[in-house]
Amino acid sequence: MKSYQFLIFAVLLFLSSCKLPVSKAEKSKPLISYVDPFIGTGGHGHTYPGATRPFGMMQLSPDTRLDGWDGCSGYHYSDSHMYGFSHTHLSGTGVSDYGDILLMPTNEVVFNNGADGKKGYRSHFSHENEVAEPGYYKVFLDDTKTEVELTVSERSGKHKYTFQEGAKQIVILDLVHRDEVLDAKIVLESNTQIYGYRHSKAWAQDQRLYYDMIFSKPYTKVTFLDDNKEGENVKAAFEFDASTGNILEVTIGISAVDEDGALHNWQLEIGDKSFEELKTEVQGVWEKQLEKIIVESDNEVYKTNFYTSLYHTMIAPNVYSDVDGRYRGMDLKVHQAKDYQYYTVFSLWDTYRAAHPLYTIIEQERTNHFIKTFIAKYKEGGIMPIWDLSANYTGCMIGYHAVPVIADAYLKGIKDYDVNKAFEAMKHSANQDKLGLKFYKEFGYIPVEKESESVSKTLEYAYDDWSIAQMAKSLGKEEDYKTFLERGQYYKNSYDPESMFMRGRFRNSWFAPFDPYEVNFNYTEANSWQYSFYAPQDISGLMKLMGGKEQLESQLDKLFGAKKETSGRNQADITGLIGQYAHGNEPSHHMAYMYNFVNKPHKTQEKVHQILTELYKDTPDGISGNEDCGQMSAWYVLSSLGFYSVTPASNQYIIGTPLFKKATINLENGNAFTILADSVSESNKYIKSVKLNGKKYPYSYLNHDDIINGVNLAFEMTDKPTGWATKDKHIPVTEIKEHQIVPAPFIANGDIAFKGSTKVTLQSVSKESEIYYTLGNDYIKYEQPFEISEKSILKTYASKDDKKSAVITTTFYKIDPNVKIDLKTKYANQYNAGGDNALIDGIVGTEDFRTGTWQGYWDEDVVAIVDLGKSKKMSSVEVNFLRDQRSWIFLPTNVEIYHSLDGKRFQKIEDWKSPKPQNTDEVMIQTVKTRQTINSRYIKVVAKKLGKLPEWHLGYKHDGRSWIFIDEIQIK
Structure with a gap:
């Protein structure tokens, strides 16, 4: 599967010119040799094995699948036919797009791709004849006996085709490949150079990509499908003289701006570099990139999983600006980035949880660029992205999670951008009326009947709002702090005290019949089990709702011990199950660490170790769910180092259990944060003691400043649970103390549509509050259940001290009792x-x-x-x-x-x-x-x-x- 034939001497020469922090960290061989790009290409990982540069615009990769959920990246390990090699791919997404500008070497002019079983240009291939390394890919095409090699720079790349001696040399350019083509064009500049564009529609409704490519030798003939050089059905076959040698190279640049941008991208990045020179360069870049974290272990599988995960966190988001700084913005117009690189592919519902917190440690300068990109997108399109793709708002997923990314970075001292404009954009995101926000702001929750995925949206909006409050407090904006801290508590309105689950409020009663295993429209890619622990900004408040630490611990035990089956609609994303903990999807990612908050860190250590060693494998299906643009891998990177970002924007990481005997994070400020784990092993997964810079450290959390200041964190490991970090003063606490809200009351019993009459019981999650209601004009205090016998409008609110909840209105309908x-x-x-x-x-x-x-x-x-x-x-x-x-x-x-x-x-x-x-x-x-x-x-x-x-x-x-x-x- 892999080749370890690296040009070590050239790599070392390249690295000798790089200013890396001085560290005693040791690597026994090049770190790129531990990266296996095939991990995640099987199962539901949805990754691709091809060549790309860290966060690069081009992803030059093979295409083996044209459509389907497991074809989102264009490649699946179970396939055995190759359609060709295109220049853009998505890593680990759940929706298909990209696969732009397909090239395929073959031996005859044929425009059918062969997917219909008829004669076509696709070819059989075998994994035995396939190699994937960072920045390099190689495969042998069995049907034409052609070897294909691929390598890249940031916005450009090279194909190298070695045809069979004496065989016809033909290259198919297919601009119809994959998604719907809106318009495409091929311009023959000369017999060695062509350029054009491909505009398409898929997940991104209007994607515009331009290309410029040059052949290493002149083509002798070109044939167009239906004689069309432009339109919606553009394909061409280029024929080359076999007598001039059996090797053909194709150099290509891409751009979202125009053909000139594509031309300049490859000219300035590649120029006259040979294929081997380009390969050596990109692998040197990858080696430097991976050296940001050096882990030491005798377990080669763990190191493979680690460096492949680290690699996966570094292939998205993608640069979207050209070498001259021009880019296509969210208004589809061309703009100029003057002091930063502009990016696309922000899978924020996934990546705000761990990938972006990881970047605040090892990619601080790039994080500044990300935030400048968010601000630019806000100016261009009127809102910060939720899931943007190639200058398009896809409307995919929930929340406004650019907000916590900014807050987390700002509070960690990453501020090289217009802070006031960033805060303006954050508030703007939170103050929209769409996607249920109108009702969220009015009621403190989203009613089921008003907006889909109401529970998940309520919970995630509340976390986002809390992060706005933290930044507002730092900026001295007291009114904003109060407003958004109150909104950060709105999760309480989704908590049902009887079932102890987060539930949908349907006409102000709980959605019923209720089954916490049921996957339904109240949740985002999840069920109630998988969202009922989501209040990372106020775990103490959630704990209080549940009745205390023992109750929260009991619920966590039930979560991990529950049956694995779900009910309701099929949700392919719910994978990697331990009970109802679903590691294959992001809402579960913080849950194993919640045991630290209830004084039981050994349970966190058990669960985290189990996830690290059972749900990540060095096989094609080694990722338990969609990779999701780095989030699944970021969880592994952080957790294997021994900590995790349960609450981004809190500046704390919750300690789990380390996997390596030594790990060194080489920071951009020149410091090195070192983690040592004495006696760590498969059985020694429990923490006996911890020292921070040689001093006893009894806390089960870590501060961001300690990492950035480059301290030494030393674990002493053992094979049995211990009393480390079990006292109240040593456990992490996330708690909202100020500006407490009064949750809105709900209808605990009573039929909204009834025959005869219905008895109504009102209740609140706040036992200290008083409930008031009216069926007419005057409110009266609720003392006991009351009866409704006619069509009525009920209004109710709760109050405590001088505060009151939102007023909730419910219409009761009387059904003819005879019907x-x-x-x-x-x-x-x-x-x-x-x-x-x-x-x-x-x-x-x-x-x-x-x-x-x-x-x-x-x-x-x-x-x-x-x-x-x-x-x-x-x-x-x-x-x-x-x-x-x-x-x-x-x-x-x-x-x-x-x-x-x-x-x-x-x-x-x-x-x-x-x-x-x-x-x-x-x-x-x-x-x-x-x-x-x-x-x-x-x-x-x-x-x-x-x-x-x-x-x-x-x-x-x-x-x-x-x-x-x-x-x-x-x-x-």
Whole structure:
């Protein structure tokens, strides 16, 4: 799989010119030899094995897969056919994009890629003939007997093709490869140089990439597909004279700005350097980069996992500005970066947790560039990125996590940017009205019926707001500090004291039936188990809600000891399970460290060691979930060193357990932070004692300043739990003490839609607060449950001392007690819309199915019978169905409506046929309505499923089946 034939002498020469901090750290061989880029290319890691430079614009890598979830990076280790080699790739994402400008050497002019099983330019290959190293990739193509080698600079790269002696030499340029092409062009500048562009649409809706490439020898003939040099279907075949030698090199530069940018990028970065010179240079850069942390151990697997992880943290975000500083901004216009490099690919929902805190240690100058980039994106596009990709806001994931990245850096002394503008952008992000923020600001939580993923958004917004408060306090902005510290406590409004879980508030009652194992629309890529421990800014406050340290510890024990299975909708991201702890997805990443907060650090040590040694392997499927642009690997890097960033912007790291006998972090300020672990081994995973600069250190947390000042941290390890760091004065504390809020009360019992009457019980998570309510004009103090027997509007709030919560308004609906509904098929609990009476409760669904107002049925017909209690005259029957095909929700193929006087003999009064499903992302509500006046008692609705998804749908290849979403059978 790997080759260790490195040009060590050249690498050492290169390093001799680099000013590295003086350190006694020792490496027995080049650190790049420990990096295995194939790790993560199997399973669901979604990484790529090709050549790239640290944080580089170009990712020159092989393409073995054209689509599908496990094809997000363009390569999967289980594949055996190579389509070619493109110049942009994403590392570990859950959505596909990139794969731009494919080149493929072959022996004949053929434009079909062969994916359809017909003759094409793709070739079989074997992993035995494949090599991947930092900055270098090589493979042998079996079908054409051609060897391919790839290497790169920052914005440019080289291909080296060694054809079989005497074979035809043809290179296919495919600008159609992978995502939808909006426009493409090839310009023949000469018989050795071509240039052009490719504009495409995928995750990024308008990606613009320009290229300039030069061949090492002239082509003798060029053939275009359909004679087209530009348009949406541009491919070309370049033929070369085999008599001039069997080696062909292609040098290429890319740019998001224009063709001149692409030309200048390769000219200034590569120029006339040979392939070997470029390879030596990039591997020297990688060696220097990896030397930022030197670990020493006799365990070669641990070192491979460590340096591969460190490597993975350094391949994104990606430089997006050209050598002259020009770049394409979020307004798709060209801008100039004068004193920094501009970046893209910020997977912030993932990377704010550990990757960016790692960068504040080993990439401080680059962190300044990241934040300058955030500010620029704010100026260009009106908001800081949540998940930006190639000058596009993708709208992916939740939170506004550029905010804690800035706060964490600022509070650690990284301030080489416009601090006031950064703070302005942070507040701007938090004060939007979209993505549920309007309701979050008004109520202190996001109601289920107002916004999807309401629990996760509430919790993550609260953490982001707390980080704004910390920066505001440092800047002396007291009013902002108060506002955002209060908002940092809004997580309390999602806590259900009875179940001890974070739950969705549906019409101010708890979403029910409740199953903490259920993956549903209240959470982001998770269930309640995996979000109920998320209040890293106020773990003491969360602990108080749960009833104290013992209760929090008990809940953590239950988390790690729970059954592994989840219920509800399938969520491919929930992997790497230890109980319901899901290491393959980010919301779980801090949980193992929470035992330190309850005086049980040995449990943290056990769990962290288990994760490090069981969920990271030196195999293609060695990452337990999507790599997510460095976050999975950053967790490993930090945790294997012995600490983790549970609460970025607190300037503290929580100590876990070290994996290496010695580790040295070489800092940009010239200091070296050294970690020693005496007697560490597979069994000696427990900490017996710690010394900081030779002095006894009884605390189970570490301060950022200690790292940056370059102290020595020495662990004494043993094979049994000890009493180290178990006293209250030695444990970490994250706590919000000032500006305490009063959580909003909730409806603990009572039906929002009821027959006859319903008894309402109000409750608050704050036992000290008083609750007030009104069903009319005057508020009265809540003393005991009360009864509602008519349609009513309930308003309620809680108060304590001189503070009060938000006022929460809930409408109660009275269902005609004579009307009954008999559901012949069972809805999915996660889409229950309030229960059995949801289709007759008078509440009509909106266009967002995730707000809980629709009843969902998976892969089955819907049959429902409404009994009006007695025969009535009715002018129409209306039934609503939702279409949201991106979410696999299709209209029924046909809807039949019947009526009956006796409930036995039914007569059809409507037979609606759905048009054939078309490939569209448009969301719509379809109303099916009868057209005749009748006297009847019973109405039966039959909605027929589509079943297997159409061939054009993404789910077709996975044998996907359709959902029917129905709401409100209205009889008028």
